[in-house]
Amino acid sequence: MAENRSPWLSQLRADRPSHKLDRDGDADVAIIGAGIAGISTAFFILKNTEKTVAVLERDKLAHGATGHNAGQVVSYFEIGFAKLVELFGQEKAKAGQLAVEDAWGLIDEMYRDAQMDIPFARFMGHAGLMTLDQVMRHINNNAARAAAGLDVERMRIADSAPFLGEIPKEHADLYEVVPHAEILDALETKVTDYLAMLSHQKGVINSALFCQEVVAYLQGKYPDRFTLYEHSPVAKVILHEESAVLDVIEHTLTAKHVVLATNGFEKFTIIDQNNLVLDHKFHQLIEGTVGYMSGYLEPMDKQPVAISYFDKGEEDASHNDELYYYLTRRPYEQGEASQNLISIGGPDVDMQDSRAYRRDQDFPDSLIASIDAFVKKTYDPDPNRAIEYVFTWHGLMGYTTNWVRLVGKEPRNPVLLYNLGCNGVGILPSVYGGSRIAELVAGKELEPSIFDVPASRS
Ligand SMILES: Cc1cc2nc3c(=O)[nH]c(=O)nc-3n(C[C@H](O)[C@H](O)[C@H](O)COP(=O)(O)OP(=O)(O)OC[C@H]3O[C@@H](n4cnc5c(N)ncnc54)[C@H](O)[C@@H]3O)c2cc1C
Known part of the structure; x- marks a missing residue:
């Protein structure tokens, strides 16, 4: 048997400093998960709003699917465009397809802003x-x-x-x-x-290295508005009407919005203000x-x-x-x-x-x-x-059940947002998801989309 040894993680800096959440804190937006979805979400919120952002990662930056993928940048949906039309109708399917194709431009924007020189063929x-x-x-x-x-x-x-x-x-x-x-x-x-x-x-990129470079850029550009906490697993999210409290080992972080960028496999409980446990429904998705x-x-x-x-x-x-x-x-x-x-x-x-x-x-x-x-x-x-x-x-x-990523507000409580549901083609959808979440956090009203979290579930 061979060990799980990824070429992408092998290229990361071993001496990069990392910090845990070691005291109670707060932020406008707490993002759970530091893969390409969480880091892209942080990038666009920081760039396009004035909000403070804390990213909480259970393990280390980009060590989830982002560090264990094939690293192909592609803009198709695995179910195929014809199926997308069947599920959502032509207009919404087309808008969804164009949104993911436009994410090529969003990756370029991140690459340019962070002045990256990592390979991206x-x-x-x-x-x-x-x-x-x-x-x-x-x-x-x-x-x-x-x-x-x-x-x-x-x-x-x-x-x-x-x-x-x-x-x-x-x-x-x-x-x-x-x-x-x-x-x-x-x-x-x-x-x-x-x-x-x-x-x-198609393109090829080391999406873990990409995240590492974006984080270094965000830490330099927004020292007062951005923090990445690694080795900081979120055990519980308690949702109130206008805020949420996250339990992270023995500390708490209070935020106005929480974004789940966890790839869908979180091992924590989400409780809303009426004491309803949301997460088991969510797991089924x-x-x-x-x-x-x-x-x-x-x-x-x-x-x-x-x-x-x-x-x-x-x-x-x-x-x-x-x-x-x-x-x-x-x-x-x-x-x-x-x-x-x-x-x-x-x-x-x-x-x-x-x-x-x-x-x-x-x-x-x-x-x-x-x-x-x-x-x-x-x-x-x-x-x-x-x-x-x-x-x-x-x-x-x-x-996800329909193979389309979930990006949007939780219909039961909009303090909670999602950018998850990885799937085999997730790099561009994660980046697009980050920019869409930033618009929602900024208070924009957006057209309904194929990425919306289904209300019928609740
Ligand atoms: C083998 C394989 C090949 C793939 N190939 C491609 C490809 O070629 N092209 C493509 O576009 N996509 C591909 N994908 C999919 C792509 O890698 C993912 O869609 C993308 O990386 C998802 O990013 P993410 O940030 O949503 O998830 P992840 O990178 O998994 O990040 C989620 C993070 O959340 C953290 N987390 C979870 N729970 C908690 C918690 N309670 N507290 C704190 N942190 C938590 C995890 O530790 C993890 O770091 C592939 C995936 C795999 C597995």
């Missing part, structure tokens, strides 16, 4: 497809995007694909027919089962899935890529839950040496009770073997060599 990413079902799912998403007036993603299908004639004629303008070799070249594989390919903009990844280093002689490989395995159409591996290649600095890091994510494993997930649990050998088998079969030009996986890591993805 952007390029065209690809997804390789084998079956007509997979192709039709993406064509249907593209058709829904076109109908809503959104840009469509580029779809290429091999001229040798046996299912070409089965694609309905009305979709002819949503894909190109190209030589099979063009697809295999772009996917960097010799596996001829890949017959089609979807391409769209999130299901856990553990994502496992492995990484190895190569000479830095190729460009960054992000490629997903969809297999012919069983599919669950209701959740777009396809069997696939995702691979990125990017420059990776470790000490003096710069190399390329190849990181690969495999099939996810569902958890019955996500609160039982432990970050320090070992990485099962069987999953390392299955990722290795995929690499040998699909990507590595020399399938006979032994690859040394210097990183093996896992993280928890929290899926």
Whole structure:
């Protein structure tokens, strides 16, 4: 069994000073959770309001999903745009999609303001497809995007694909027919089962390092308005009409607003002024899935890529839950040496009770073997060599029931807000969530959105 060793956490500063909450205090806004959601929320509140912000982190900065992900910056929804329209209607789905696409600009804003120079490569990413079902799912998403007036993603299908004639004629303008070799070249594989390919903009970033840089910037820019408390687990949140009291070990922090940026797996109690316990309803909103990844280093002689490989395995159409591996290649600095890091994510494993997930649990050998088998079969030009996986890591993805992140006020008590419900694509939605929460905290009335916390739950 291998340990949980993430390449992203390995790049963080080991000597960064950290502080606990060591006395009772107060802040206008208390944010629980110092992952990319909590840190982005802090950034936009500090930038766009005059409020004071305290971030409380149970463990260390960015050591949750933010430090254990694949680090791909992408703006699609895992359920696909067609499903989003089915759930929310075209207008709201389009606004939600555009909001996440606009978060590319928000990341740039954070990057610029903090004068960061950490790597953030952007390029065209690809997804390789084998079956007509997979192709039709993406064509249907593209058709829904076109109908809503959104840009469509580029779809290429091999001229040798046996299912070409089965694609309905009305979709002819949503894909190109190209030589099979063009697809295999772009996917960097010799596996001829890949017959089609979807391409769209992707980026790669170390989101934990990003958080570290943003925090350093916020501490310098707003010394009187921003505090990060690490090793400060929140055990209880008591909501009053216009404020909340947080129990943090033996101290309390009083705030006018509380933002849960906990990835949905908090182990604490939320009690409102009428003594109603809110949290067990809340727990039911999130299901856990553990994502496992492995990484190895190569000479830095190729460009960054992000490629997903969809297999012919069983599919669950209701959740777009396809069997696939995702691979990125990017420059990776470790000490003096710069190399390329190849990181690969495999099939996810569902958890019955996500609160039982432990970050320090070992990485099962069987999953390392299955990722290795995929690499040998699909990507590595020399399938006979032994690859040394210097990183093996896992993280928890929290899926809301509709797979859309929750961003907004708790309908029962608007002192409490949420920016959570991680899921497999959460970097841009977390950043967007941060800017939306800042608007709500500033008192703006916002249009209803797909990210709203459902009132029917209460
Ligand atoms: C294997 C894997 C691969 C992924 N790949 C991608 C990808 O390629 N692209 C993408 O966009 N997304 C990806 N994601 C999802 C993405 O990483 C998350 O959506 C994002 O990091 C969520 O950030 P967050 O701040 O909401 O959660 P987290 O980073 O988990 O932060 C939540 C924080 O809250 C803290 N906390 C919880 N309870 C308490 C408490 N009671 N008191 C104080 N603190 C508390 C936790 O310790 C944690 O640090 C992936 C996730 C995984 C697991």
